[in-house]
Amino acid sequence: xxxxxxxxxxxxxxxxxxxxxxxxxxxxxxxxxxxxxxxxxxxxxxxxxxxxxxxxxxxxxxxxxxxxxxxxxxxxxxxxxxxxxxxxxxxxxxxxxxxxxxxxxxxxxxxxxxxxxxxxxxxxxxxxxxxxxxxxxxxxxxxxxxxxxxxxxxxxxxxxxxxxxxxxxxxxxx
Numbered sequence: 001x002x003x004x005x006x007x008x009x010x011x012x013x014x015x016x017x018x019x020x021x022x023x024x025x026x027x028x029x030x031x032x033x034x035x036x037x038x039x040x041x042x043x044x045x046x047x048x049x050x051x052x053x054x055x056x057x058x059x060x061x062x063x064x065x066x067x068x069x070x071x072x073x074x075x076x077x078x079x080x081x082x083x084x085x086x087x088x089x090x091x092x093x094x095x096x097x098x099x100x101x102x103x104x105x106x107x108x109x110x111x112x113x114x115x116x117x118x119x120x121x122x123x124x125x126x127x128x129x130x131x132x133x134x135x136x137x138x139x140x141x142x143x144x145x146x147x148x149x150x151x152x153x154x155x156x157x158x159x160x161x162x163x164x165x166x167x168x169x170x171x172x173x174x
Contacts, residue, residue: 005121006069012111013067016079020059023052043089045157058082066115069124073134076116077142077149083108084150088158109147116142 022030023039030036036052045051058078065075086105097103116139120126126134 002121002123005115005118006123008111009069009115009120009124010067012108012115013063013065013075015063016066016083016108016112017060017063020056020061020063020082023056023059044159046159047157051157055082055085062112066112066120069120069126071131072120072124072126073116073139073142076112077146079112080109080116080143080146081150081153083112084147085154088151088154113143113146116146 018028021028023036024030024033026032031039033049033052033056036056037049040051040055041048047054059082062075062078062082065071066079083105087102087109090100090102090105093100093102095101095103095106119132119134119139126132
């Protein structure tokens with residue numbers, strides 16, 4: 001079981017971290033911070049550069065912590081929050097990824113939630129420093145608060161859609 005958790009944590013954690021790197025740099029096929037900022041604006045989010053930085057930092061940090069098995073429930077909570085926002089963006093496209101759907105972010109939310117509940121296994125930083133059994137309430141709180149935080153982020157930062165044919169009101173730069 002510990003070997004399976006190690007493989008799962010490392011692969012999923014590094015993929016999440018890599019996705020964050022793409023948001024804020026030109027590495028791993030990213031379009032730099034300007035591209036990440038434009039992606040969020042295109043998806044209807046206010047905040048511009050700070051939003052891209054927060055999302056990128058959240059993904060990089062939570063992904064690396066998950067890969068290491070360090071502070072696993074809180075790291076999973078952050079990853080679930082960011083990926084819940086991604087689900088809300090892709091929701092109108094349906095489930096399947098070939099249609100730009102939310103399949104991939106949903107898998108990441110479920111896997112990171114499962115890691116929050118199971119723990120990182122024996123080969124982890126948590127185990128090395130004696131955090132072998134997180135209290136169940138912390139793990140459950142992480143699984144609830146991660147997606148709830150993502151939904152709250154969406155509610156606070158997303159601009160309402162402008163009805164077709166309506167004239168958009170000029171907004172100050174984010």
